[in-house]
Amino acid sequence: MYFYGTFPEDFTWGVSSAAYQIEGGWDADGKGPSIWDNFTHVPGNIKNNDTGDIACDSYNKVEEDIYLLRALGVKNYRFSLSWPRIFPNGRNNSINSHGVDYYNRLIDGLVANNITPIITLYHWDLPQALQDIGGWESSALIDLFDSYADFCFRTFGDRVKFWITINEPQVIAWASYGSGELPPNVKDPGSAPYKVAHILLKAHARVYHTYDDKYRASQRGVIALCPNIDWAEPKTPSDPKDIEAADRYLQFLVGWFAHPVFKNGDYPEVMKWKVGNRSELQNLPSSRLPVFTAEERDYIRGTADVFFFNTYTSKIVTHATTRLSPISYEYDQEVLTKVDSSWPSSAVTGHRAVAWGLRRLLNWIKEEYGNPPIYIIENGVGLATKSSIDDNTRIFYYKTYIDEALKAYKLDGVNLKGYNAWSFMDNFEWLNGYDPTFGLHQVDFDNPNRPRTPKRSAVYYAEIIRNNGIPF
Numbered sequence: 001m002y003f004y005g006t007f008p009e010d011f012t013w014g015v016s017s018a019a020y021q022i023e024g025g026w027d028a029d030g031k032g033p034s035i036w037d038n039f040t041h042v043p044g045n046i047k048n049n050d051t052g053d054i055a056c057d058s059y060n061k062v063e064e065d066i067y068l069l070r071a072l073g074v075k076n077y078r079f080s081l082s083w084p085r086i087f088p089n090g091r092n093n094s095i096n097s098h099g100v101d102y103y104n105r106l107i108d109g110l111v112a113n114n115i116t117p118i119i120t121l122y123h124w125d126l127p128q129a130l131q132d133i134g135g136w137e138s139s140a141l142i143d144l145f146d147s148y149a150d151f152c153f154r155t156f157g158d159r160v161k162f163w164i165t166i167n168e169p170q171v172i173a174w175a176s177y178g179s180g181e182l183p184p185n186v187k188d189p190g191s192a193p194y195k196v197a198h199i200l201l202k203a204h205a206r207v208y209h210t211y212d213d214k215y216r217a218s219q220r221g222v223i224a225l226c227p228n229i230d231w232a233e234p235k236t237p238s239d240p241k242d243i244e245a246a247d248r249y250l251q252f253l254v255g256w257f258a259h260p261v262f263k264n265g266d267y268p269e270v271m272k273w274k275v276g277n278r279s280e281l282q283n284l285p286s287s288r289l290p291v292f293t294a295e296e297r298d299y300i301r302g303t304a305d306v307f308f309f310n311t312y313t314s315k316i317v318t319h320a321t322t323r324l325s326p327i328s329y330e331y332d333q334e335v336l337t338k339v340d341s342s343w344p345s346s347a348v349t350g351h352r353a354v355a356w357g358l359r360r361l362l363n364w365i366k367e368e369y370g371n372p373p374i375y376i377i378e379n380g381v382g383l384a385t386k387s388s389i390d391d392n393t394r395i396f397y398y399k400t401y402i403d404e405a406l407k408a409y410k411l412d413g414v415n416l417k418g419y420n421a422w423s424f425m426d427n428f429e430w431l432n433g434y435d436p437t438f439g440l441h442q443v444d445f446d447n448p449n450r451p452r453t454p455k456r457s458a459v460y461y462a463e464i465i466r467n468n469g470i471p472f
């Protein structure tokens, strides 16, 4: 008996991962170094001095990983390609055939098992050689990203129908180029994030058009970028200032990328007001938001076939009555964020489990962008290291989040098409190393063979997939 019914027959259930977090083989068979390889090799940068050198060793475990995916019963698997594994120096003048073979084996194995690949072209592991010419601060990256994507479409696109251009562009813009805690560690909040985002958007649009012009007719896939979104709940729902602040929060986080792509080729008005050319009126540093030409706006508008996004938690947002210097992400938005202490805080990342936030968020996407086909690409919870395979907290998280997603689909008419759990297995969690763990499968990182063991959550998730919803 199902309370709200089930998802539609063609709903796609899956799990997610990313190359640097699981592959290992950091210098295997001709792979070039990425900014993450170099960053993690400096002692002190990552908790416990962990690195992704071996990670889950997925580079050497194609068959085993596919076996586990089959056992879960997933319909799709979302993973990323490592740009420097394919083009060691970032450019198409040197192709690493071993890297290409690896992805061909993975894709072939998935397709043979009726598992649809969802591929991210860029999940943060930039070839170091491209950082050496300025990374995403350089507009040279637009052409270079395009030639890498073109190669991937040409090489893998006969079997791949779902493409994500860029994972979490807002994190790249702010955490890698503003506050600078992620590589390439550029600490330039005053100007770099908006410049980088401008280049990311142009690079995304270029790749979209390449797909459209050269591959869509024969390959018939879909392509979009993938923002990270926390739901923003106004602190005082009856206070217009807090309502506006919550909306501003979402416009800066999501609209920054989705507004140009899904709406008019340009940034949200509120961003232009706060950081753009009208900011002088407010005694703020003058325009830091680059401007698109009319031609660029036409080029960027419409460059997403579906709405992909990642989400983990929610925030309480309030209008900031005084701006706290120095310039920061929150300073620009003029908001303050916090969490509600009553929200369950089982995640060691500090994220709170706020399942109802997902339903509101899905409704917001529906209203804001005209109810496009929506895919949740990452959703999950990070628990303590070496957490037991009896991960009931994770089961609770998935149950409640998927339940809210189902309500959004059934009761609110949100055009939700798919859901992917982060993550397929425990993996290298960026600055936190191998702590916390997000996986449906436990990986023993002390064992050189990196054995995987399904957790209770894997059994539970497989049951959800089998039932196409939550059985009671």
Ligand code: BGP
Pocket: 018, 021, 167, 168, 228, 310, 312, 349, 351, 378, 382, 422, 429, 430, 438
């Ligand atoms: C996302 C990344 C994933 C993964 C996840 C973990 O932002 O795309 O690669 O690291 O975050 O979530 P958290 O933000 O809780 O660390």
